[in-house]
Amino acid sequence: QVLLQESGPGLVRPSETLSLTCSVSGGSISSYYWSWIRQPPGKGLEWIGYLFYSGSSGSTNYNPSLKSRVTISIDTSKKQFSLNLSSVTAADTAMYYCARAQMAYTSGSLSWFFDYWGQGILVTVSS
Amino acid sequence: QSVLTQPPSASGTPGQRVTISCSGSTSNIGSNNVNWYQQLPGTAPKLLIYNNNRRPSGVPDRFSGSKSGTSASLAISGLQSEDEADYYCAAWDDSLSGQFGGGTKLTVL
Numbered sequence: 001q002v003l004l005q006e007s008g009p010g011l012v013r014p015s016e017t018l019s020l021t022c023s024v025s026g027g028s029i030s031s032y033y034w035s036w037i038r039q040p041p042g043k044g045l046e047w048i049g050y051l052f053y054s055g056s057s058g059s060t061n062y063n064p065s066l067k068s069r070v071t072i073s074i075d076t077s078k079k080q081f082s083l084n085l086s087s088v089t090a091a092d093t094a095m096y097y098c099a100r101a102q103m104a105y106t107s108g109s110l111s112w113f114f115d116y117w118g119q120g121i122l123v124t125v126s127s
Numbered sequence: 128q129s130v131l132t133q134p135p136s137a138s139g140t141p142g143q144r145v146t147i148s149c150s151g152s153t154s155n156i157g158s159n160n161v162n163w164y165q166q167l168p169g170t171a172p173k174l175l176i177y178n179n180n181r182r183p184s185g186v187p188d189r190f191s192g193s194k195s196g197t198s199a200s201l202a203i204s205g206l207q208s209e210d211e212a213d214y215y216c217a218a219w220d221d222s223l224s225g226q227f228g229g230g231t232k233l234t235v236l
Contacts, residue, residue, distance in 0.1 A: 035225075044129065045164075045172065045215055047225035063224055097171055103219070106160065106178060112219040113162040113177040120171050 002027040004098050004118035012092075012125050018085040022098030022118055025079065030055040033101035034081040035114065036072065038094040046094075048072075050101055051081055088125045095120045130155060131216055131228035138234040144204040147231045149216030151197050155226055159219045161199040163192055166213040166230075175214070176201060203233075211235045 008020035022034070036048040049062035051072040062070045071084040085092060099114040132150040139145040149161065161179050164172040174183050176192035179199065191202045199218075203210055216228040 044230040045217075045227040047227065050225075061223060064222070110159040110219045111178050112159065112225060113174060113217070114164075114172070115174050115177075115183065117171040117173070 002100060002116045004100065004116055006096060006098050006118045006121040008121060008123070010122060010124060012088055012123060013127055014089055014125055015087055018083070018088050018092060018096075018123055018125070020083045020096055020098075020121060020123070021080050022082070023078075023080050024100075027100075027116075029053055029074070029076055029079050029081075033103050033112075034072070034074065035099045035101045036083045037097045037099055037114070038092075039097070039120075040091075040094045048083065048085075048096075052103075090125050093123065093125045095122050129229040130220060130226045131218060133214075133216060133228035133231045135229065136232045136234065138236055139203075139206045140236045141206055141208060143206045144202060145206055145233065146203075147201045147214050147216075147233070149199045149201070149228050151199075151218060151226075153197060154222060155197075155218040155220040156194065156199055157197040158221055161192065161194050162217045163190075163201045164215045164217065166215065168212070172215065206235055208235050 003025045005023045012018045033050040033052045035050040051058050051060045069086045074081040097120045098118040100116040101114050103112045163176040165175045166172040179194040180192045189205045214231045220226045
């Protein structure tokens with residue numbers, strides 16, 4: 001059973017950097033797409049980005065609308081991956097979820113889905 | 128404004144069959160597989176359907192998915208009160224980004 005748990009501050013000041021960590025237990029950290037998704041209060045889901053760790057190196061891909069402000073990194077020794085979102089505003093107030101994604105081509109079509117999710121952490125941007 | 132379009136709401140009575148649609152384009156649903164997530168109130172989303180019509184272990188066969196062209200559908204048969212939740216479709220877009228639908232709130236009357 002794979003478990004994911006988000007941690008970090010629940011309140012961030014405007015213009016500062018939001019930093020969250022996701023701890024992974026119960027499974028390998030290699031060969032998966034470790035992802036962040038957010039959900040503003042009362043609204044829908046928004047994909048933030050992923051880091052794919054191959055076992056020797058990592059590669060990232062970010063939502064184009066957030067790309068200039070987002071960094072996802074990984075600490076394999078601790079089985080944790082992190083999200084940094086810089087220059088936050090009130091519009092970044094949301095529930096932030098970490099999740100494990102699988103991506104692969106099947107019969108010519110790309111399969112991309114989140115099979116495990118953390119419980120989420122609410123981050124409020126306010127002075 | 129979501130790239131994948133879902134109706135904001137749907138409803139049905141217990142035992143009924145309901146469907147939720149998800150409309151996209153050739154760069155997402157038309158090219159790639161569709162997934163569906165169920166989000167019960169106050170909880171994280173849960174994978175319901177992946178690769179258009181596959182159910183993860185533990186998901187009842189009352190839930191089914193289909194895809195045709197640039198649209199997909201989630202069907203729930205034998206509707207139960209515990210199915211009241213928000214449902215989201217998702218697909219990878221060839222612009223190299225993941226896309227979610229805006230979500231559909233299902234009410235069991």
